[in-house]
Amino acid sequence: MKDDGSRVATGSQRRRSAPRARPNxxxxxxxxxxxxxxxxxxxxxxxxxxxxxxxxVLKAASDLGYAPNAAAKALRLQRTHIIGAIVPTLNYAIxxxxxxxxxxxxxxxxxxxxxxxxxxxxRALLEPARQLVxxxxxxxxVVGRIDDPGLTAYLAERRIPVVTTYSYLxxxxxxxxxxxxxxxxxxxxxxxLRLGHRRLAMITASxxxxxxxxxxxxAFREALADAGIRGKPVILERTHAIAxxxxxxxxxxxxxxxxxxxxxxxxxxxxxxxxxxxxxxLAVPGDISITGHDDQEFAGLTxxxxxxxxxxxxxxxxxxxxxxxxxTRDGHRQGPKGAELPTRLVIRGSxxxxxxxx
Amino acid sequence: MKDDGSRVATGSQRRRSAPRARPNxxxxxxxxxxxxxxxxxxxxxxxxxxxxxxxxVLKAASDLGYAPNAAAKALRLQRTHIIGAIVPTLNYAIxxxxxxxxxxxxxxxxxxxxxxxxxxxxRALLEPARQLVxxxxxxxxVVGRIDDPGLTAYLAERRIPVVTTYSYLxxxxxxxxxxxxxxxxxxxxxxxLRLGHRRLAMITASxxxxxxxxxxxxAFREALADAGIRGKPVILERTHAIAxxxxxxxxxxxxxxxxxxxxxxxxxxxxxxxxxxxxxxLAVPGDISITGHDDQEFAGLTxxxxxxxxxxxxxxxxxxxxxxxxxTRDGHRQGPKGAELPTRLVIRGSxxxxxxxx
DNA sequence: CTGAAAGCGCTTACAG
DNA sequence: CTGAAAGCGCTTACAG
Numbered sequence: 001m002k003d004d005g006s007r008v009a010t011g012s013q014r015r016r017s018a019p020r021a022r023p024n025x026x027x028x029x030x031x032x033x034x035x036x037x038x039x040x041x042x043x044x045x046x047x048x049x050x051x052x053x054x055x056x057v058l059k060a061a062s063d064l065g066y067a068p069n070a071a072a073k074a075l076r077l078q079r080t081h082i083i084g085a086i087v088p089t090l091n092y093a094i095x096x097x098x099x100x101x102x103x104x105x106x107x108x109x110x111x112x113x114x115x116x117x118x119x120x121x122x123r124a125l126l127e128p129a130r131q132l133v134x135x136x137x138x139x140x141x142v143v144g145r146i147d148d149p150g151l152t153a154y155l156a157e158r159r160i161p162v163v164t165t166y167s168y169l170x171x172x173x174x175x176x177x178x179x180x181x182x183x184x185x186x187x188x189x190x191x192x193l194r195l196g197h198r199r200l201a202m203i204t205a206s207x208x209x210x211x212x213x214x215x216x217x218x219a220f221r222e223a224l225a226d227a228g229i230r231g232k233p234v235i236l237e238r239t240h241a242i243a244x245x246x247x248x249x250x251x252x253x254x255x256x257x258x259x260x261x262x263x264x265x266x267x268x269x270x271x272x273x274x275x276x277x278x279x280x281x282l283a284v285p286g287d288i289s290i291t292g293h294d295d296q297e298f299a300g301l302t303x304x305x306x307x308x309x310x311x312x313x314x315x316x317x318x319x320x321x322x323x324x325x326x327x328t329r330d331g332h333r334q335g336p337k338g339a340e341l342p343t344r345l346v347i348r349g350s351x352x353x354x355x356x357x358x
Numbered sequence: 359m360k361d362d363g364s365r366v367a368t369g370s371q372r373r374r375s376a377p378r379a380r381p382n383x384x385x386x387x388x389x390x391x392x393x394x395x396x397x398x399x400x401x402x403x404x405x406x407x408x409x410x411x412x413x414x415v416l417k418a419a420s421d422l423g424y425a426p427n428a429a430a431k432a433l434r435l436q437r438t439h440i441i442g443a444i445v446p447t448l449n450y451a452i453x454x455x456x457x458x459x460x461x462x463x464x465x466x467x468x469x470x471x472x473x474x475x476x477x478x479x480x481r482a483l484l485e486p487a488r489q490l491v492x493x494x495x496x497x498x499x500v501v502g503r504i505d506d507p508g509l510t511a512y513l514a515e516r517r518i519p520v521v522t523t524y525s526y527l528x529x530x531x532x533x534x535x536x537x538x539x540x541x542x543x544x545x546x547x548x549x550x551l552r553l554g555h556r557r558l559a560m561i562t563a564s565x566x567x568x569x570x571x572x573x574x575x576x577a578f579r580e581a582l583a584d585a586g587i588r589g590k591p592v593i594l595e596r597t598h599a600i601a602x603x604x605x606x607x608x609x610x611x612x613x614x615x616x617x618x619x620x621x622x623x624x625x626x627x628x629x630x631x632x633x634x635x636x637x638x639x640l641a642v643p644g645d646i647s648i649t650g651h652d653d654q655e656f657a658g659l660t661x662x663x664x665x666x667x668x669x670x671x672x673x674x675x676x677x678x679x680x681x682x683x684x685x686t687r688d689g690h691r692q693g694p695k696g697a698e699l700p701t702r703l704v705i706r707g708s709x710x711x712x713x714x715x716x
Numbered sequence: 717c718t719g720a721a722a723g724c725g726c727t728t729a730c731a732g
Numbered sequence: 733c734t735g736a737a738a739g740c741g742c743t744t745a746c747a748g
Contacts, residue, residue: 114470
């Protein structure tokens, strides 16, 4: 806890050597011959200060390179203008893109972003949330449904506005800005059924604490049932990686050769499946149709290009920022508002009619 | 600036209604029958407090849900434990990946991340840097060389440790953690020359305020000159987008049909070029070789897979975090240390011997 | 329109 | 080992 001595200094004999790194209101006040109160007002309520005094203060401040101390302001105002985000990872383009838009929107309103990354399991959200809040976050963006009642309680107790993204969850206690995972997957599956597919399989990322994957799996089961397709649906749960998509496809090929279409719950899994299909000499979509989820940039570039579901990543980021900014504004303390955003089924070359029965 | 009245309250009659959102040291002190000084010590210098008192304090704190106020600590300690990062965008996997590793490493040491995104032009770095620092960042990660002497001066004056990533710039005033762009590009170009290519073109992203692209362009010119290849090198400068890579390839095909190999300064540009080559009926690498830069995940998945340069994204993030953490530690105020990291030429299917002269 | 003073929530040198 | 008090840098109710 030792320092070079010039920064922290309690008592009266502070800063004897080098000039302090950052000038404060007192320095500006001295230089412009007014009180610190006036300096503060010149910045925060300029209309209330006489023109010449204001100019003098501003000039002095700029000469000195003065900028208000954020910690002091935060302490005094009980307002940090910091918003936190908890995302599974930045190594997934859709999250990165959402966050990019989120932070840009925050910056536009003079807010800072605190970022935490956790894995994909939303049951481990309390700790990072607490960290963020204790360090000053006044509101929180989270990806996916909050399952932990402890977290909900913690946030409610401190009146921290939260917005859940990715999944739009109607009627949930916590407002969500996202899309309907169930409907989006059903649309895709409906399209495959209409093409004539009867033997479908799903490759999903872990559903543990991941409501988005859960919803897609449920949609799959229900859509098949609704279509009168009997038998245990083929569903393989893997971790979220290209290689896992590949090995899952290999397993389906070996153990469920009747399958003609594979619904992957992320483009990453689909890419892996696609590569493995080629390796095995399967024609896509001739022998097997493959679909993805999210419409990452590379989805349009594979061979064949991937049929997938485009997801409003940027818009979720912007809307979440605005909802949180709003909920955090002084006076307006009634919680952020959710919003359901549309997805889009993007049909490309990786899907087609099922092969003739062999 | 109105509030619900229960949060900010100056004077003696504060919090008459609801209990305050967050308990403070005084609350804990009262509940455990000690002074606030002791409460503080129980947390920050536990060894100095008698066992039973410490336990009592900790119990009271936990009952109350006490957590220290970060702003107050920051003000008192003159230490925020916040580190800032300025990256061009999160929409580029390599930056996202670096940042992901950076923030994870910071979190492990109890530090928070402030993030700012600017475009690719490093001449616009002063404003975001100032924002970050004024809001409490104690150190800064920047991508690419800092060209603005105003920024260098600003940072030096406030003794803000900075680390520049991506480019390793030996002998620079500001330490850098990255790789040698020149050497990496030369290695790639050397490989193409050895394959027999004589007519090369380069597609680069904007070199404006982007030393990485600049270095690669320079390497290209010099490598060609060194190889005794005369004539004005074909260099197309585009913005950083798939479609731009595509249009650049089309232009090369039309105006420089003699070209047999195209060096793209990013995988994104290369992807576009690859797609356009196919569209034009050019065989890759039969008619034309195409290379990328960075080895993003999708680079191995295109058809043919992309020959490219793998870049140590995660490691740059981790090392930058450690360097900054170190430079920021109390006592140790001698500036972060740079490091040169290796790249790796990844040869895949998009490159081959040049076509026979037609 | 301006200033003196209190207080936001902490930590720590100083005394005991 | 513990407490009283000062002070980090701000803003604002209160007085003038």
